[in-house]
Amino acid sequence: MATLDDIAKMAGVSATTVSRVINNYGSLSEKTKAKVFAAMRELNYQPNSLARSLKGKKTQLIGVILPGVGNPFFGQMVQEIEDQLFKKGYRIILCNAGDDSEKERDYLRMLMANRVDGIISGSHNLGIEEYQKVGLPIISFDRYLSNNIPIVSSDNFQGGRLAAQTLMMSGSKMMEIITGANRPNSPTSNRLKGFKEILGKNDVEFNTSEIDFSSSPIIKSLKIKEILSNKKVDGIFCTDDLTALLVMQQAKDLGISIPEDLKLIGYDGTNFIQNYHPELTTIMQPIADIVTMMIDLLLKRIDDPDCKLESNYTLPVKLITGATTI
Amino acid sequence: MATLDDIAKMAGVSATTVSRVINNYGSLSEKTKAKVFAAMRELNYQPNSLARSLKGKKTQLIGVILPGVGNPFFGQMVQEIEDQLFKKGYRIILCNAGDDSEKERDYLRMLMANRVDGIISGSHNLGIEEYQKVGLPIISFDRYLSNNIPIVSSDNFQGGRLAAQTLMMSGSKMMEIITGANRPNSPTSNRLKGFKEILGKNDVEFNTSEIDFSSSPIIKSLKIKEILSNKKVDGIFCTDDLTALLVMQQAKDLGISIPEDLKLIGYDGTNFIQNYHPELTTIMQPIADIVTMMIDLLLKRIDDPDCKLESNYTLPVKLITGATTI
Incomplete structure (x- = not known):
C-alpha cells in the first residue's frame, strides 16, 4: 500500500506537504495541490x-x-x-x-x-x-x-402529478410552473414530468419558467412580477415553497387575490411552512423518513463497503391542502 | 499527569470503559459514567x-x-x-x-x-x-x-428601546409584550428592560405575556389568540420574529387589520424575514458581525488559553421598518 513518502517522492514535495494537502491545512499553491493529487491518483492512495x-x-x-x-x-x-x-x-x-x-x-x-x-x-x-x-x-x-x-428522494414524479391534479380540481385553466434550473438527470426534474403528464392528458395549457435556485429572492421576485403582470395565469405550481411565498407577496402587491384570482401550490411542506404558512397548499416531502433511510443505508455501507444497495430509494409524498387552492 | 489507567483504577473499571465514557461511545450505565467522571475530576484529568x-x-x-x-x-x-x-x-x-x-x-x-x-x-x-x-x-x-x-450579543437593551419608540410613534396606546421565559441574568431579558424603560418614561400602558420559547407554534398561537381576543391591545412587541408571524396569522383569522387596528414589531431581522416577510417591522441583529466577533475571540483563546477577554461584547442593532407599524 502506498505511503505518504511514496506520494511525496512521486510529487517531488515533502511528506509534510502531502499531509497538509490531504488535511487541507496551511497555505498551498494550486500547483502543489495538483501535483499531490495526481500522485495520489497514480498510486491509488486511500488516505x-x-x-x-x-x-x-x-x-x-x-x-x-x-x-x-x-x-x-x-x-x-x-x-x-x-x-x-x-x-x-x-x-x-x-x-x-x-x-x-x-x-x-x-x-x-x-x-x-x-x-x-x-x-x-x-x-x-x-x-x-x-x-x-x-x-x-x-x-x-x-x-x-x-x-x-445510492439516491434517496421523495416521489418527485407523484408529487408533480398531485400538484397538477390539485390545481385542475381547483378550477385553474391557464397554469404556470415556476422551477429552478434542473439538470436533466436530476430526480427533481421528475416533479415537472409528473406535472406535465397530467396536464398533457387533460389538454390544459401551461407555461414553464426557469429561475435559478441560487438567484436572490429579489431577482426571483422581479421575474415573478413579470409572470403575474403579463399573463392570464390562474394557477401556479412552484417547485419549492419559498418561491411560492414570493408569489404570494407579489400577488398581494399587484392586487391579485389568492385563491380567488389565482390558485397556488408549493413543494416541500417543511415544519416551518406548516407552522408559519398553513394557508399554503403544498406537497410534503417526508424529511424524517428520508433521513432515516439515508442514515440506515450509510451505516450499512460503513459496516460493509461492498454491500449491495439499490440506485434509488423513493419515499411517498403527501398533499397538504391549505387555503391557496380552495 | 493522570492517565486512562489511573482513572480506570480509581473508578474500578477497565481503561476501555474510561475511553468509551470520554468518547461517549457504546452503551454505558449512568452509574458507570458517574464513577468515571468523578475519578476524572478527582485526578484533574484533561483529556x-x-x-x-x-x-x-x-x-x-x-x-x-x-x-x-x-x-x-x-x-x-x-x-x-x-x-x-x-x-x-x-x-x-x-x-x-x-x-x-x-x-x-x-x-x-x-x-x-x-x-x-x-x-x-x-x-x-x-x-x-x-x-x-x-x-x-x-x-x-x-x-x-x-x-x-465571554458573551457576544447584540444590544438587546437598545433594541427594546427602539421597539418601544417605534410602536409609540406609530400611535399605539395599549401595548403588549410577547416574550419567551427569560432567565433573569440572560442578556435577552434586556430587550424587555429597554422596552419597559421607554414606556415607563412616557406613561404608556402595557402588559407582558411570557410564552416559553420551546412551546410549539400551535400552543403559542392559542395564547396569542387569547391575547388578541380579550384585550384592547393596539400595539404588540414580539421578542422574536417567528412569534410575530403567528400574531399576523391570528390577527388575520380574527379580522384584525395590521397596521390599521394593530401595530406589530418583531425582533431578529434574519435574511429569511427580510426576504420573505419584508412587511414586518423588526429589530435586526447583526448576525454576520456577531459571528465574526465570536470567532475572533475564540481563536484568540485557542492561541492563548490565558488571554484576557472582556465579559461582554455588545454589537449595535438596527431598526428595519416595514408596513406593520406604518
Whole structure:
C-alpha cells in the first residue's frame, strides 16, 4: 500500500506537504495541490482506509454537505440528520456548499482524509468524477452523483402529478410552473414530468419558467412580477415553497387575490411552512423518513463497503391542502 | 499527569470503559459514567490537552451548540459560523441541543475529549457548573454561562428601546409584550428592560405575556389568540420574529387589520424575514458581525488559553421598518 513518502517522492514535495494537502491545512499553491493529487491518483492512495487501518477505529464523524441551512428545508433536514445520528453515537461535520463548487471540492478533499466515516450529500455543484474518486461511503439526497452512490428522494414524479391534479380540481385553466434550473438527470426534474403528464392528458395549457435556485429572492421576485403582470395565469405550481411565498407577496402587491384570482401550490411542506404558512397548499416531502433511510443505508455501507444497495430509494409524498387552492 | 489507567483504577473499571465514557461511545450505565467522571475530576484529568500534547497538533474542529437550525435565526447563524471558520481552515461539529439538557451534556462530554479546539455555544439548558468544568475555550452567544466565558450579543437593551419608540410613534396606546421565559441574568431579558424603560418614561400602558420559547407554534398561537381576543391591545412587541408571524396569522383569522387596528414589531431581522416577510417591522441583529466577533475571540483563546477577554461584547442593532407599524 502506498505511503505518504511514496506520494511525496512521486510529487517531488515533502511528506509534510502531502499531509497538509490531504488535511487541507496551511497555505498551498494550486500547483502543489495538483501535483499531490495526481500522485495520489497514480498510486491509488486511500488516505481514509489507511488511517483507519492504522488507527483501527472509526471516527464516529459523518460529513454532511448541503446547499445551506439558512433555507428552512435544509435546516430541518440537518437537524433531523444530527438528531438521528447522535442517537446512534455519531456526530456531524457540516458543510454548507451553497453554489460554491471550490468549497465543496475542498470539503471532499478534507473528508477524504481520515476525518469522517461517511458522507451524506444533498449538494450538486460538482461533476460525477469528483464524487467517484472520494473512496468513502456516500449517500445522496435527491441528486445523481455517481453510479455507485445510492439516491434517496421523495416521489418527485407523484408529487408533480398531485400538484397538477390539485390545481385542475381547483378550477385553474391557464397554469404556470415556476422551477429552478434542473439538470436533466436530476430526480427533481421528475416533479415537472409528473406535472406535465397530467396536464398533457387533460389538454390544459401551461407555461414553464426557469429561475435559478441560487438567484436572490429579489431577482426571483422581479421575474415573478413579470409572470403575474403579463399573463392570464390562474394557477401556479412552484417547485419549492419559498418561491411560492414570493408569489404570494407579489400577488398581494399587484392586487391579485389568492385563491380567488389565482390558485397556488408549493413543494416541500417543511415544519416551518406548516407552522408559519398553513394557508399554503403544498406537497410534503417526508424529511424524517428520508433521513432515516439515508442514515440506515450509510451505516450499512460503513459496516460493509461492498454491500449491495439499490440506485434509488423513493419515499411517498403527501398533499397538504391549505387555503391557496380552495 | 493522570492517565486512562489511573482513572480506570480509581473508578474500578477497565481503561476501555474510561475511553468509551470520554468518547461517549457504546452503551454505558449512568452509574458507570458517574464513577468515571468523578475519578476524572478527582485526578484533574484533561483529556483534551493530553490528547493534544500527545498528537502535537490541533484538530481544526470547532463545536457549535445551538438550540436548533430549523429556526431561521440559528440556521443563518450556523451558516455564517461555518462559512467564516471554513475560510480560516476550521470545520464545525454541529449540535442542535433544543431543550434537551441531557443531549447538551453528552455533547459537552464528547467535546471535552480530544475532538475539538473550542466551542461556540448559544444554548442554555445547562447550569453554570457544567460549562465551568469543560476546560476548553468557549465563547457564548447571548447567554451567561460562566464568569470566564465571554458573551457576544447584540444590544438587546437598545433594541427594546427602539421597539418601544417605534410602536409609540406609530400611535399605539395599549401595548403588549410577547416574550419567551427569560432567565433573569440572560442578556435577552434586556430587550424587555429597554422596552419597559421607554414606556415607563412616557406613561404608556402595557402588559407582558411570557410564552416559553420551546412551546410549539400551535400552543403559542392559542395564547396569542387569547391575547388578541380579550384585550384592547393596539400595539404588540414580539421578542422574536417567528412569534410575530403567528400574531399576523391570528390577527388575520380574527379580522384584525395590521397596521390599521394593530401595530406589530418583531425582533431578529434574519435574511429569511427580510426576504420573505419584508412587511414586518423588526429589530435586526447583526448576525454576520456577531459571528465574526465570536470567532475572533475564540481563536484568540485557542492561541492563548490565558488571554484576557472582556465579559461582554455588545454589537449595535438596527431598526428595519416595514408596513406593520406604518
